[in-house]
Amino acid sequence: xxxxxxxxxxxxxxxxxxxxxxxxxxxxxxxxxxxxxxxxxxxxxxxxxxxxxxxxxxxxxxxxxxxxxxxxxxxxxxxxxxxxxxxxxxxxxxxxxxxxxxxxxxxxxxxxxxxxxxxxxxxxxxxxxxxxxxxxxxxxxxxxxxxxxxxxxxxxxxxxxxxxxxxxxxxxxxxxxxxxxxxxxxxxxxxxxxxxxxxxxxxxxxxxxxxxxxxxxxxxxxxxxxxxxxxxxxxxxxxxxxxxxxxxxxxxxxxxxxxxxxxxxxxxxxxxxxxxxxxxxxxxxxxxxxx
Numbered sequence: 001x002x003x004x005x006x007x008x009x010x011x012x013x014x015x016x017x018x019x020x021x022x023x024x025x026x027x028x029x030x031x032x033x034x035x036x037x038x039x040x041x042x043x044x045x046x047x048x049x050x051x052x053x054x055x056x057x058x059x060x061x062x063x064x065x066x067x068x069x070x071x072x073x074x075x076x077x078x079x080x081x082x083x084x085x086x087x088x089x090x091x092x093x094x095x096x097x098x099x100x101x102x103x104x105x106x107x108x109x110x111x112x113x114x115x116x117x118x119x120x121x122x123x124x125x126x127x128x129x130x131x132x133x134x135x136x137x138x139x140x141x142x143x144x145x146x147x148x149x150x151x152x153x154x155x156x157x158x159x160x161x162x163x164x165x166x167x168x169x170x171x172x173x174x175x176x177x178x179x180x181x182x183x184x185x186x187x188x189x190x191x192x193x194x195x196x197x198x199x200x201x202x203x204x205x206x207x208x209x210x211x212x213x214x215x216x217x218x219x220x221x222x223x224x225x226x227x228x229x230x231x232x233x234x235x236x237x238x239x240x241x242x243x244x245x246x247x248x249x250x251x252x253x254x255x256x257x258x259x260x261x262x263x264x265x266x267x268x269x270x271x272x273x274x275x276x277x278x279x280x281x282x283x284x285x286x287x288x289x290x291x
Contacts, residue, residue: 025178
């Protein structure tokens with residue numbers, strides 16, 4: 001499986017020749033990996049990117065957070081490579097690891113290394129990355145599977161500061177998180193995924209943030225969804241210029257849907273952001289759909 005995964009990554013990179021690669025969660029299978037050897041698997045994942053001298057940025061998923069491994073250790077290993085752009089900007093105990101943003105500048109207007117300093121020009125694009133957590137705490141119990149409130153507060157404040165610093169200009173943005181938000185499940189169940197309008201694979205019921213947790217924080221099998229991602233969805237819906245939110249998690253889905261309405265059972269109205277699955281690219285995990 002690992003050899004096939006590395007082969008596919010190389011083939012995709014050679015076909016697409018991207019400027020930036022996003023590894024959107026579940027980099028490694030922490031269920032059967034340990035702290036002392038997880039770095040070996042991180043090296044395998046980023047190997048095809050490093051060999052081609054490309055840059056990349058990661059989010060971490062539920063399988064990257066397990067009793068045997070620590071997300072911060074994965075980040076430390078990623079940061080050994082010069083092409084890595086993965087960061088940690090929120091340091092609350094409950095925040096997870098990969099919460100950060102990357103500004104994209106025009107040529108000659110990079111972050112101080114080009115012809116002008118970052119203070120003299122605005123980003124052309126913002127890339128937001130969020131850790132949806134899930135899985136388990138390192139050497140601990142179950143970890144909540146939604147973007148934490150500390151991260152939502154950071155996102156709102158940071159977004160406002162960036163907008164203010166650039167005279168109120170709306171900067172287009174993209175966002176990445178491993179576990180999809182509740183709106184994705186509502187679109188699938190209430191609106192229905194039509195292959196003529198939302199092409200792609202649609203063979204799995206959405207497993208969303210907050211799945212299996214009660215609103216009061218219990219995870220005892222009595223609740224299907226506790227609404228814990230509502231603050232995150234509100235923050236996304238309030239983000240002017242947000243073009244798309246991309247996620248993975250559900251291996252049998254690869255469709256996109258424009259969220260531009262108040263859906264049945266929800267309290268947050270979409271702002272037109274495209275909610276999109278990234279197709280499963282590894283050979284680990286379940287399913288034999290095309291990579």
